Amino acid sequence: xxxxxxxxxxxxxxxxxxxxxxxxxxxxxxxxxxxxxxxxxxxxxxxxxxxxxxxxxxxxxxxxxxxxxxxxxxxxxxxxxxxxxxxxxxxxxxxxxxxxxxxxxxxxxxxxxxxxxxxxxxxxxxxxxxxxxxxxxxxxxxxxxxxxxxxxxxxxxxxxxxxxxxxxxxxxxxxxxxxxxxxxxxxxxxxxxxxxxxxxxxxxxxxxxxxxxxxxxxxxxxxxxxxxxxxxxxxxxxxxxxxxxxxxxxxxxxxxxxxxxxxxxxxxxxxxxxxxxxxxxxxxxxxxxxxxxxxxxxxxxxxxxxxxxxxxxxxxxxxxxxxxxxxxxxxxxxxxxxxxxxxxxxxxxxxxxxxxxxxxxxxxxxxxxxxxxxxxxxxxxxxxxxxxxxxxxxxxxxxxxxxxxxxxxxxxxxxxxxxxxxxxxxxxxxxxxxxxxxxxxxxxxxxxxxxxxxxxxxxxxxxxxxxxxxxxxxxxxxxxxxxxxxxxxxxxxxxxxxxxxxxxxxxxxxxxxxxxxxxxxxxxxxxxxxxxxxxxxxxxxxxxxxxxxxxxxxxxxxxxxxxxxxxxxxxxxxxxxxxxxxxxxxxxxxxxxxxxxxxxxxxxxxxxxxxxxxxxxxxxxxxxxxxxxxxxxxxxxxxxxxxxxxxxxxxxx
Numbered sequence: 335x336x337x338x339x340x341x342x343x344x345x346x347x348x349x350x351x352x353x354x355x356x357x358x359x360x361x362x363x364x365x366x367x368x369x370x371x372x373x374x375x376x377x378x379x380x381x382x383x384x385x386x387x388x389x390x391x392x393x394x395x396x397x398x399x400x401x402x403x404x405x406x407x408x409x410x411x412x413x414x415x416x417x418x419x420x421x422x423x424x425x426x427x428x429x430x431x432x433x434x435x436x437x438x439x440x441x442x443x444x445x446x447x448x449x450x451x452x453x454x455x456x457x458x459x460x461x462x463x464x465x466x467x468x469x470x471x472x473x474x475x476x477x478x479x480x481x482x483x484x485x486x487x488x489x490x491x492x493x494x495x496x497x498x499x500x501x502x503x504x505x506x507x508x509x510x511x512x513x514x515x516x517x518x519x520x521x522x523x524x525x526x527x528x529x530x531x532x533x534x535x536x537x538x539x540x541x542x543x544x545x546x547x548x549x550x551x552x553x554x555x556x557x558x559x560x561x562x563x564x565x566x567x568x569x570x571x572x573x574x575x576x577x578x579x580x581x582x583x584x585x586x587x588x589x590x591x592x593x594x595x596x597x598x599x600x601x602x603x604x605x606x607x608x609x610x611x612x613x614x615x616x617x618x619x620x621x622x623x624x625x626x627x628x629x630x631x632x633x634x635x636x637x638x639x640x641x642x643x644x645x646x647x648x649x650x651x652x653x654x655x656x657x658x659x660x661x662x663x664x665x666x667x668x669x670x671x672x673x674x675x676x677x678x679x680x681x682x683x684x685x686x687x688x689x690x691x692x693x694x695x696x697x698x699x700x701x702x703x704x705x706x707x708x709x710x711x712x713x714x715x716x717x718x719x720x721x722x723x724x725x726x727x728x729x730x731x732x733x734x735x736x737x738x739x740x741x742x743x744x745x746x747x748x749x750x751x752x753x754x755x756x757x758x759x760x761x762x763x764x765x766x767x768x769x770x771x772x773x774x775x776x777x778x779x780x781x782x783x784x785x786x787x788x789x790x791x792x793x794x795x796x797x798x799x800x801x802x803x804x805x806x807x808x809x810x811x812x813x814x815x816x817x818x819x820x821x822x823x824x825x826x827x828x829x830x831x832x833x834x835x836x837x838x839x840x841x842x843x844x845x846x847x848x849x850x851x852x853x854x855x856x857x858x859x860x861x862x863x864x865x866x867x868x869x870x871x872x873x874x875x876x877x878x879x880x881x882x883x884x885x886x887x888x889x890x891x892x893x894x895x896x897x898x899x900x901x902x903x904x905x906x907x908x909x910x911x912x913x914x915x916x917x918x919x920x921x922x923x924x925x926x927x928x929x930x931x932x933x934x935x936x937x938x939x940x941x942x943x944x945x946x947x948x949x950x951x952x953x954x955x956x957x958x959x960x961x962x963x964x965x966x967x968x969x970x971x972x973x974x975x976x977x978x979x980x981x982x983x984x985x986x987x
């Protein structure tokens with residue numbers, strides 16, 4: 335079946351178009367990998383600022399990248415799923431730093447990352463950067479804002495913007511400032527969002543058989559401030575930033591589970607607050623290294639889950655530091671990383687996770703070698719992890735390592751090969767959960783005897799670039815021992831009368847591919863880029879049953895026309911296939927088509943002022959869409975047709 339589908343896609347994408355200039359890779363460099371997209375040894379994608387809609391969750395913003403999905407809980411919460419893996423297997427970063435919020439313990443918790451001030455977003459698929467972060471078997475999503483900078487800002491400005499989305503009558507007001515003052519660089523941003531319950535497709539049916547015009551409890555509102563100050567000197571730089579985020583979000587309606595559940599019309603929502611302090615810098619040319627990068631991060635995050643007029647509170651107070659020694663010489667690039675992270679989680683009475691402490695210490699070494707003419711990245715990492723709660727504790731140590739290489743067969747043909755052996759320790763929810771979790775409508779039971787996951791990953795990439803055509807193929811296979819997942823038991827033995835679910839583990843094989851063709855050509859003197867892509871994934875336990883909540887295969891056609899000056903027009907058609915490979919207590923998810931249109935332009939009003947315009951329309955076919963990667967896909971369809979804009983004015987210093 336795999337070869338049949340692969341052949342089918344290759345036949346489709348072999349059509350000849352009018353020849354144009356050679357395709358060139360996106361020149362934005364990954365801050366973690368020090369590679370552009372076309373040069374990378376790793377599966378890397380970069381989202382530019384014009385494709386970042388700040389009214390959407392981080393998972394929604396990046397979900398149209400092949401191999402990426404979104405475990406959405408309505409519009410407010412959408413965590414990224416990379417190659418079928420999410421949660422703590424995917425690290426969401428802000429300017430290379432771990433955010434340390436509560437998103438990693440449950441899919442209903444939002445990622446506390448502000449995208450309204452982002453210059454771009456880096457997405458690294460698979461365990462490509464174990465040197466930087468442990469347990470990243472899914473990948474890394476890195477939101478780049480530049481709130482702390484090691485170079486003076488090249489685009490000094492004040493930006494005033496407003497974003498609107500018709501599906502939820504949602505808006506975002508934002509302010510962004512970047513200013514150089516001698517050796518100092520100042521950064522400030524403010525963003526405020528408010529969304530009502532979002533509209534459903536005409537005729538959308540909820541699980542209880544009701545037809546609704548909008549989805550109850552899908553509203554949200556939040557407010558974010560970021561202040562950053564950097565001092566840049568001949569010896570390096572040092573910077574400080576503060577970020578706060580607070581708001582609320584509804585938990586969409588759940589159909590009653592056997593023995594109980596949430597009734598239609600019941601108000602179920604969460605309030606959240608996060609404060610984050612960061613210090614980071616670099617000292618160049620010291621005795622022991624070419625340079626030393628350092629960072630310190632202190633974060634306080636809380637979520638209150640409100641139900642039946644009462645609430646339970648989850649907290650996470652964390653502090654972490656990192657030291658990276660850059661030991662490059664003429665022939666080889668070498669880096670040494672030391673890191674420490676402590677998370678203290680004082681939970682309220684009645685919370686489904688008890689109060690606990692988590693300690694993580696790591697030592698990692700990276701080097702780039704040109705052995706025998708091959709460009710090879712080698713990394714090894716040692717992690718010591720400790721999880722403590724009353725009467726229970728978990729501790730383990732593990733070594734992870736990886737090797738990645740890229741090489742050219744001909745001028746037009748490149749191969750990349752990667753192998754990694756990665757360990758991930760279970761998190762606090764997986765170990766210690768013991769109670770009703772209202773947003774998931776489950777009684778979650780942890781297991782303090784869980785073993786660490788061990789994933790052996792093989793990744794093969796092929797790029798063929800000939801004149802106006804680029805064909806890319808990524809094939810991967812993950813063999814994971816002790817894969818940890820939340821298993822629905824099909825019973826309601828608990829006093830709360832909701833679905834019993836236990837954190838369990840089995841061996842699993844996850845494999846798939848991502849295939850894309852990019853073709854540039856000319857129409858009436860305008861440059862046009864056609865992209866056709868397909869991704870498919872299979873995730874099977876060792877007993878031949880399917881892993882729950884694995885995204886379905888998808889096919890995408892994207893046409894982008896680059897008009898005069900800065901005008902850009904795009905049309906995107908996504909076909910999500912039926913997901914028939916589902917676990918015993920899941921249901922099949924039907925296929926759907928999603929048509930999206932965008933228009934963007936940057937108009938220079940004067941030497942001092944620019945007007946940025948982004949117009950968009952999504953789900954233009956107004957089809958009912960359900961996301962198999964979501965915990966609540968049966969109860970909660972995705973939004974109906976939507977129209978909106980993102981307009982801003984830049985005053986340039």
